Amino acid sequence: EAGVTQFPSHSVIEKGQTVTLRCDPISGHDNLYWYRRVMGKEIKFLLHFVKESKQDESGMPNNRFLAERTGGTYSTLKVQPAELEDSGVYFCASSQGPLGTQYFGPGTRLTVL
Amino acid sequence: GQNIDQPTEMTATEGAIVQINCTYQTSGFNGLFWYQQHAGEAPTFLSYNVLDGLEEKGRFSSFLSRSKGYSYLLLKELQMKDSASYLCAVYGGATNKLIFGTGTLLAVQP
Numbered sequence: 001e002a003g004v005t006q007f008p009s010h011s012v013i014e015k016g017q018t019v020t021l022r023c024d025p026i027s028g029h030d031n032l033y034w035y036r037r038v039m040g041k042e043i044k045f046l047l048h049f050v051k052e053s054k055q056d057e058s059g060m061p062n063n064r065f066l067a068e069r070t071g072g073t074y075s076t077l078k079v080q081p082a083e084l085e086d087s088g089v090y091f092c093a094s095s096q097g098p099l100g101t102q103y104f105g106p107g108t109r110l111t112v113l
Numbered sequence: 114g115q116n117i118d119q120p121t122e123m124t125a126t127e128g129a130i131v132q133i134n135c136t137y138q139t140s141g142f143n144g145l146f147w148y149q150q151h152a153g154e155a156p157t158f159l160s161y162n163v164l165d166g167l168e169e170k171g172r173f174s175s176f177l178s179r180s181k182g183y184s185y186l187l188l189k190e191l192q193m194k195d196s197a198s199y200l201c202a203v204y205g206g207a208t209n210k211l212i213f214g215t216g217t218l219l220a221v222q223p
Contacts, residue, residue, distance in 0.1 A: 045211065107155065
């Protein structure tokens with residue numbers, strides 16, 4: 001069974017540009033999560049989808065971040081316009097049910113110059 | 114507030130046993146996870162505790178005391194490949210989000 005996949009693995013962009021990250025969860029997992037790890041800090045929650053609905057987006061930093069999960073399969077996280085402080089590793093995770101084990105993807109390392 | 118504490122770094126010797134502690138203070142509790150993460154890779158699931166006591170899985174065991182807000186991960190017969198970061202995470206409160214500690218970087222030496 002394929003695990004959680006994320007694309008791209010690395011992205012280097014300039015301040016003010018737009019970047020879109022993609023996450024493909026484990027097949028059949030209705031719950032999809034986005035997290036972010038800024039250098040030197042802990043992994044922090046961004047938002048949670050159940051199928052195509054946003055269940056909890058309390059961790060989204062500001063309105064420059066937009067997450068979608070059309071059709072309840074893969075998800076995208078767009079940052080527009082990117083700022084220096086957005087640099088970090090963005091992880092996606094999925095679980096079969098609520099409060100289930102979350103399986104993580106390898107992350108996208110975003111560098112904003 | 115929500116807080117997860119674990120040591121930043123630990124060093125142990127190949128073949129030995131190491132215990133990584135984690136204390137948590139959260140507004141609620143719905144389970145505690147341990148993940149292993151090698152540099153540049155995905156955090157991989159190791160163990161899950163929701164009730165008090167010890168869960169054993171091969172060379173890895175995890176213990177939970179909910180009354181003390183405390184857990185530990187025990188690694189036996191350490192191997193060089195166990196050198197990694199170990200993350201403690203809690204389902205806290207009324208949400209489904211995981212709250213993470215900063216991770217413990219374990220170095221296994223020959």
